[in-house]
Amino acid sequence: xxxxxxxxxxxxxxxxxxxxxxxxxxxxxxxxxxxxxxxxxxxxxxxxxxxxxxxxxxxxxxxxxxxxxxxxxxxxxxxxxxxxxxxxxxxxxxxxxxxxxxxxxxxxxxxxxxxxxxxxxxxxxxxxxxxxxxxxxxxxxxxxxxxxxxxxxxxxxxxxxxxxxxxxxxxxxxxxxxxxxxxxxxxxxxxxxxxxxxxxxxxxxxxxxxxxxxxxxxxxxxxxxxxxxxxxx
Amino acid sequence: xxxxxxxxxxxxxxxxxxxxxxxxxxxxxxxxxxxxxxxxxxxxxxxxxxxxxxxxxxxxxxxxxxxxxxxxxxxxxxxxxxxxxxxxxxxxxxxxxxxxxxxxxxxxxxxxxxxxxxxxxxxxxxxxxxxxxxxxxxxxxxxxxxxxxxxxxxxxxxxxxxxxxxxxxxxxxxxxxxxxxxxxxxxxxxxxxxxxxxxxxxxxxxxxxxxxxxxxxxxxxxxxxxxxxxxxxxxxxxxxxxxxxxxxxxxxxxxxxxxxxxxxxxxxxxxxxxxxxxxxxxxxxxxxxxxxxxxxxxxxxxxxxxxxxxxxxxxxxxx
Numbered sequence: 192x193x194x195x196x197x198x199x200x201x202x203x204x205x206x207x208x209x210x211x212x213x214x215x216x217x218x219x220x221x222x223x224x225x226x227x228x229x230x231x232x233x234x235x236x237x238x239x240x241x242x243x244x245x246x247x248x249x250x251x252x253x254x255x256x257x258x259x260x261x262x263x264x265x266x267x268x269x270x271x272x273x274x275x276x277x278x279x280x281x282x283x284x285x286x287x288x289x290x291x292x293x294x295x296x297x298x299x300x301x302x303x304x305x306x307x308x309x310x311x312x313x314x315x316x317x318x319x320x321x322x323x324x325x326x327x328x329x330x331x332x333x334x335x336x337x338x339x340x341x342x343x344x345x346x347x348x349x350x351x352x353x354x355x356x357x358x359x360x361x362x363x364x365x366x367x368x369x370x371x372x373x374x375x376x377x378x379x380x381x382x383x384x385x386x387x388x389x390x391x392x393x394x395x396x397x398x399x400x401x402x403x404x405x406x407x408x409x410x411x412x413x414x415x416x417x418x419x420x421x422x423x424x
Numbered sequence: 425x426x427x428x429x430x431x432x433x434x435x436x437x438x439x440x441x442x443x444x445x446x447x448x449x450x451x452x453x454x455x456x457x458x459x460x461x462x463x464x465x466x467x468x469x470x471x472x473x474x475x476x477x478x479x480x481x482x483x484x485x486x487x488x489x490x491x492x493x494x495x496x497x498x499x500x501x502x503x504x505x506x507x508x509x510x511x512x513x514x515x516x517x518x519x520x521x522x523x524x525x526x527x528x529x530x531x532x533x534x535x536x537x538x539x540x541x542x543x544x545x546x547x548x549x550x551x552x553x554x555x556x557x558x559x560x561x562x563x564x565x566x567x568x569x570x571x572x573x574x575x576x577x578x579x580x581x582x583x584x585x586x587x588x589x590x591x592x593x594x595x596x597x598x599x600x601x602x603x604x605x606x607x608x609x610x611x612x613x614x615x616x617x618x619x620x621x622x623x624x625x626x627x628x629x630x631x632x633x634x635x636x637x638x639x640x641x642x643x644x645x646x647x648x649x650x651x652x653x654x655x656x657x658x659x660x661x662x663x664x665x666x667x668x669x670x671x672x673x674x675x676x677x678x679x680x681x682x683x684x685x686x687x688x689x690x691x692x693x694x695x696x697x698x699x700x701x702x703x704x705x706x707x708x709x710x711x712x713x714x715x716x717x718x719x720x721x722x723x724x725x726x727x728x729x730x731x732x733x734x735x736x737x738x739x740x741x742x743x
């Protein structure tokens with residue numbers, strides 16, 4: 192913005208202000224109406240949606256699949272989509288940090304005098320795309336298949352094993368295809384090619400290193416898991 | 425019949441009716457003092473008069489010591505530009521959502537215990553036993569969502585109206601920091617009910633911080649306050665949630681509002697200026713609060729003066 196533009200803006204603003212109305216009562220009336228609506232909506236949401244507690248926090252459970260509050264869904268989805276381990280820091284901290292810095296410094300790189308959105312095509316397009324992207328990511332994060340399902344092609348005879356894996360919390364520590372967390376446990380995607388079926392069963396029963404023992408699983412489920420995992424090669 | 429809102433504007437700021445209009449005679453009636461000598465008020469009347477003036481004098485006493493009346497009238501009766509519409513209420517709506525969070529938060533803090541053994545039961549106690557407890561807890565929980573939405577909408581309005589441009593760049597920066605702090609509040613508050621959902625979501629959140637480059641591991645260590653998420657984590661999140669971030673938020677909201685009053689709110693970018701009316705190039709940054717500018721009793725000599733436009737410019741389009 193050139194000094195002449197700044198001067199022109201200030202002069203124009205001065206005129207617009209002179210032709211305006213006093214803050215009190217005109218703007219105050221609108222703001223108070225809005226305040227009543229805001230408080231009303233919050234009370235209505237509280238009455239209708241309530242504040243029910245979930246089950247008490249239990250650090251020993253292995254089956255609970257965490258989900259963030261809805262306004263972090265977009266971040267959650269970025270994390271879910273970006274899988275390669277070397278890119279994870281980029282997704283978790285890199286993208287949000289870059290976005291925040293870009294947002295913070297907006298007035299310092301967008302310095303044109305024009306204010307009408309239809310005459311700032313670049314800024315307006317970028318803004319709309321950002322909103323669409325965040326909206327899409329939030330929606331995708333909200334509707335992403337329940338993390339207690341294994342999302343991969345499984346032959347029908349191994350389906351029960353895949354379901355037991357998904358509902359037993361294995362994916363909290365093991366990566367399985369596109370599912371689950373990469374670590375601390377080893378990846379299970381091709382586990383059948385690396386260790387034999389008997390070793391898989393022993394690992395589940397003993398729980399090597401920091402892995403908890405799943406000895407309590409019924410023998411049937413244990414066999415289903417072992418069938419499924421040893422088929423992965 | 426004048427509109428109710430017009431009656432709330434003090435007389436010197438009201439649009440002066442032109443001579444010949446209803447209620448204003450063309451010529452002031454000549455007053456002949458000699459025909460009606462002023463009558464001395466009785467003691468009774470004098471006492472009544474003094475009683476009537478007592479509140480005014482009390483206020484004057486306070487104001488002599490605070491010197492706030494100039495600022496207050498300047499702020500209350502400062503002009504908001506032509507074309508100001510409902511989009512401009514989003515900021516104050518976000519502020520009211522924050523106030524709801526602050527008030528409900530205080531009441532929740534009276535009953536909440538930030539310890540791993542008692543947090544869950546104290547929330548259950550709030551929900552089940554405390555008078556209106558579940559309502560207040562629900563308002564705090566859902567008020568967080570409402571506040572996040574309103575802050576984003578307010579930012580969207582500012583962005584698309586180009587309101588972050590000169591001379592309001594710093595207020596945009598403050599606003600973005602307020603957004604980040606709002607999200608911090610949402611994150612730290614999420615752990616406090618200490619149910620499964622909040623516990624595991626916080627573990628994931630802390631681990632996400634830990635994957636960041638260089639500062640990541642330190643940040644997650646700081647948040648976790650120990651090797652495992654536990655009692656120290658909970659009290660640390662609680663302190664951040666109810667002392668550190670709210671304090672910073674209140675300070676930043678204060679600075680944000682100060683700049684709003686000082687620089688004035690923008691007009692919608694489509695609002696047209698009638699060029700011939702630019703008679704006085706009195707561009708001044710501190711037009712808002714400082715006495716003198718923008719707040720002058722309209723009288724002979726002031727161009728456009730301070731007049732009330734009774735037409736509504738509420739639409740978004742060119743007014």
